Amino acid sequence: MISNIIFPILAVLFIVLLVFSIKTMKNTLYLDGTIMIVIIGLIYDTIVVSIGTLLGESELLHTLNFGRFIIHAFFTPLLIPAGITLLNFYRVDRGKSKLIPSYLTWGITIAFIFFGVFTHLLGITLEPRYFDGILYYTQSHTAAKSFPYASVAVVVICIGLGGAIFHESRKHSWYLLAGGIIIFIMSALPASIFGLVFGSLGELVLLFSMVWTFRSIKNEEQEPRSNEKIIPLAI
Secondary structure, eight states: OOHHHHHHHHHHHHHHHHHHHHHHHTTOSOSOHHHHHHHHHHHHHHHHHHTHHHHOSSHHHHHHHHHHHHHHHHHGGGHHHHHHHHHHHHTSSTTSSOSSOHHHHHHHHHHHHHHHHHHHTTTOOEEEEEETTEEEEEEOTTSOOOOOHHHHHHHHHHHHHHHHHHHTOOTTTTHHHHHHHHHHHHHTSOHHHHOSHHHHHHHHHHHHHHHHHHHHHHHHHHSOOSSOOOOOOOO
């Protein structure tokens, strides 16, 4: 039993990442608050999984776990505007200040939220599962399980955004690409065999890669630049 040890550690690491995010955001407009919202959601997620065995099979644990599904449906797509903020900074399309306009960014995000809610949340039936020392509620094996298209699409978009940033060949530009590839691989491991640990680890890596890239942006912004006009990141 190792998951019952790893998940409390993951919860602490997400809290540390949140504090680091807030510190990075201080005195700069470049840290997109949507990342912190996602981190808060994953703090909740890992804490609920961590305390599952303490609460036991109950209506309370069922409700708390349903909250996990709600968070993933509503919060995961918020990584799209966060990633696009990074991409706009690196100005892949050098002829424009923004590669993707704000209305399109949030239109895509809202569409993914609705798609995730209707395909993976409405009508969901949860059942308890005990695996590797942790107790949590997951989608019933007797119910027709829907493939998490929205979540996978968001990860693919993050990989694409990371690849576009990497194409710029600038300092610290590979973090998001690497984080997207890692979470894609880890999320592909079936929870029925490997449990929830690898998926949560992948989420931690992806969010860290985003926050670290924002930190690099902040540091680069403080360096003197010649012949380059600084363009605001607001989306």
